[in-house]
Amino acid sequence: MLSVSGRGRNLGYLFWLWVRRDIRGRYAGSMVGLAWAILAPLGTIGVFYLVFALVLRVRVPQLAGDSGFFLFLLTGLLPWLSISDGLTRASGALVAQEQFLQKLMFPVSVLPTAVVVTSLVPQLVGTVVLLGLLAVTGLLSLDALLWYPVVFALQLVLTLGLGLALSILTVHVRDTAQIIPVLLQLLFYTTPILYPLSLIPEQYRALYLLNPLACLIQVYHAVLLGFPLALSTLLMLGVWTLLLGVGGWWLFTVLKPTLGDYL
Amino acid sequence: MNDPAIELHGVAKGYRFYHRPADRLRELFGGAPRHRVHWALQELSLQVRSGETFGLVGENGAGKSTLLKLVAGTVKPSHGRVTVNGRVAALLELGAGFHPEESGRENVYLMGALAGIPPGRMAEHYEAIAEFSELPVEALARPVKTYSSGMFMRLAFAVATAVNPDILIIDEALSVGDMHFQKKSLDRIMSFRERGKTVLFCSHNLYQIRSLCARAAWLHEGRLRAIGLTEEVVTAYESFEREKEAVLGKDAQAPSVYRAATGGGAPVRILEVSMAGESGAPNTLEAATVTVRVESRSHFIPFHVGVAVVRNDRENVFGTSTHFETDAAPLQGSGEHHLRLVLPRLSLLSGDYWLSVYVLDDSGLQVYDMAEAVCPFTVHSPGQEFGVVYIPYRWER
Numbered sequence: 239m240l241s242v243s244g245r246g247r248n249l250g251y252l253f254w255l256w257v258r259r260d261i262r263g264r265y266a267g268s269m270v271g272l273a274w275a276i277l278a279p280l281g282t283i284g285v286f287y288l289v290f291a292l293v294l295r296v297r298v299p300q301l302a303g304d305s306g307f308f309l310f311l312l313t314g315l316l317p318w319l320s321i322s323d324g325l326t327r328a329s330g331a332l333v334a335q336e337q338f339l340q341k342l343m344f345p346v347s348v349l350p351t352a353v354v355v356t357s358l359v360p361q362l363v364g365t366v367v368l369l370g371l372l373a374v375t376g377l378l379s380l381d382a383l384l385w386y387p388v389v390f391a392l393q394l395v396l397t398l399g400l401g402l403a404l405s406i407l408t409v410h411v412r413d414t415a416q417i418i419p420v421l422l423q424l425l426f427y428t429t430p431i432l433y434p435l436s437l438i439p440e441q442y443r444a445l446y447l448l449n450p451l452a453c454l455i456q457v458y459h460a461v462l463l464g465f466p467l468a469l470s471t472l473l474m475l476g477v478w479t480l481l482l483g484v485g486g487w488w489l490f491t492v493l494k495p496t497l498g499d500y501l
Numbered sequence: 502m503n504d505p506a507i508e509l510h511g512v513a514k515g516y517r518f519y520h521r522p523a524d525r526l527r528e529l530f531g532g533a534p535r536h537r538v539h540w541a542l543q544e545l546s547l548q549v550r551s552g553e554t555f556g557l558v559g560e561n562g563a564g565k566s567t568l569l570k571l572v573a574g575t576v577k578p579s580h581g582r583v584t585v586n587g588r589v590a591a592l593l594e595l596g597a598g599f600h601p602e603e604s605g606r607e608n609v610y611l612m613g614a615l616a617g618i619p620p621g622r623m624a625e626h627y628e629a630i631a632e633f634s635e636l637p638v639e640a641l642a643r644p645v646k647t648y649s650s651g652m653f654m655r656l657a658f659a660v661a662t663a664v665n666p667d668i669l670i671i672d673e674a675l676s677v678g679d680m681h682f683q684k685k686s687l688d689r690i691m692s693f694r695e696r697g698k699t700v701l702f703c704s705h706n707l708y709q710i711r712s713l714c715a716r717a718a719w720l721h722e723g724r725l726r727a728i729g730l731t732e733e734v735v736t737a738y739e740s741f742e743r744e745k746e747a748v749l750g751k752d753a754q755a756p757s758v759y760r761a762a763t764g765g766g767a768p769v770r771i772l773e774v775s776m777a778g779e780s781g782a783p784n785t786l787e788a789a790t791v792t793v794r795v796e797s798r799s800h801f802i803p804f805h806v807g808v809a810v811v812r813n814d815r816e817n818v819f820g821t822s823t824h825f826e827t828d829a830a831p832l833q834g835s836g837e838h839h840l841r842l843v844l845p846r847l848s849l850l851s852g853d854y855w856l857s858v859y860v861l862d863d864s865g866l867q868v869y870d871m872a873e874a875v876c877p878f879t880v881h882s883p884g885q886e887f888g889v890v891y892i893p894y895r896w897e898r
Binding site: 248 | 516517570574577589591594598600602603607610611614617618620644
């Protein structure tokens, strides 16, 4: 028998092993396996493109034609899909593991964070494609490459905080898992992803500041596509990120000690 | 050896139950309390010394699992303090944390990381775990959902005990795999003991508790009912279990010397029954004496006296009577008679017993008087043999 020195839980190592498990568990048994991580979002993007660009003929003032709308759609939808997938699955991350959380000492925060991180994979792959398309159409700027990681980091903080909060809220109030998809639907249609914000009457646009994801997606539009960005949107994104990122982490820390009682 | 490995001080653990899920929400937002509390553990204080193998017995729902979870740290106490000094490895459920889609190897890596093995040393640990589990390389590469339950348990046990903990918590995990592997896993637990590790062991298998643990505690309805040397605690628990099987409620007030109420119309009646060992309470393999005083009202009525040792589930362990002796003449004569039943080497093992005394006619068929289940006494056995009676034996090898 071998001994182990120190009490370190190698959180990082455990995290990556859990990420692998999450990916493995998700696509196990399906024929093309991991390819679904790309195929599923691709399908969603295709449907939205068909309906909104070709049938409803939605146009974006700053970008010309169907291909312009496609770039617009991709810029907003890629982060959205990963966020909504991450939050939906994070809300069930602890409840799904209740059996063994009662039996093992496990660094609980690993579970929702790993789920949020695996949900980023399609976004990252898609973003490489998107950047390629932008380069081909001559829309890619150095600024975009420079600022994209910053916005991405904000997205990460925001979703990790929310994911942690939702995962532990679901343990206490099981209904959370049912509410999340509905809430995400509402947030989706109040975020300028399928339509540019310019289609919305001026007096309603301020309301979009109340949707943290609308702020985030607008900043993505500004960074990648060079859309004009109101200072208020940028500021609100900062506020939301701080509030939800730190607040979510705080809620998680507060509720964690009683976790064993409610599983 | 100085600090206790595990110390519980005034520990209570309550679980809240809500009539409806919405009640919890209302309470969360400042409503009046709507829950009722189930206390799984109450007023529990105990110490497990470092290097000790400590047993835990009790009925289902007595709070054993809650206690183990508290020590393992998966739940927090509602009141009181739980102090654990050292690394804990808990075998609360073998295979908890395994993922069916992952291979044996991948599961071992994750559980190993959880136990604190750093990435750089995982490979060597993995080798040791794989070897102990005796699973072929081919099997370790397969998803564990394809394993037989025996294979699964072997791997789970191997990984759970691979990392060298200071404190090992075991909940009913010893019956793993086939006979060969059971022996191997027991050996591993024994080797923990020998290397001075602390083991907290909970089982319904009282034989294993007896053979592994020096001290034990008996939990009953969330409270500590007894704590001390294993033999005493387990014997008390067994005795309780038997009584629960319904039979003789042990009268706590029952005197160790039985004295009959005066009166009664029997021609020959029992006055007093008592039981004594060499020095007070009877011990196994020591001399013990049952003394019976009877009174006959008539000079002409012959009678016999029978004595039975009864276990507390009303099972007769041993009975004899004066008329069982060859050519035994009945007793006769008015006035008091003193009889002594001498047991030169008491063969009873640890447990709680009663005496039943009968006064019979000269045929041994008609009962004049009787005192059933009187004079409770407790036998203490110095040895490790278990069961009801001591049967003389020797090992030849």
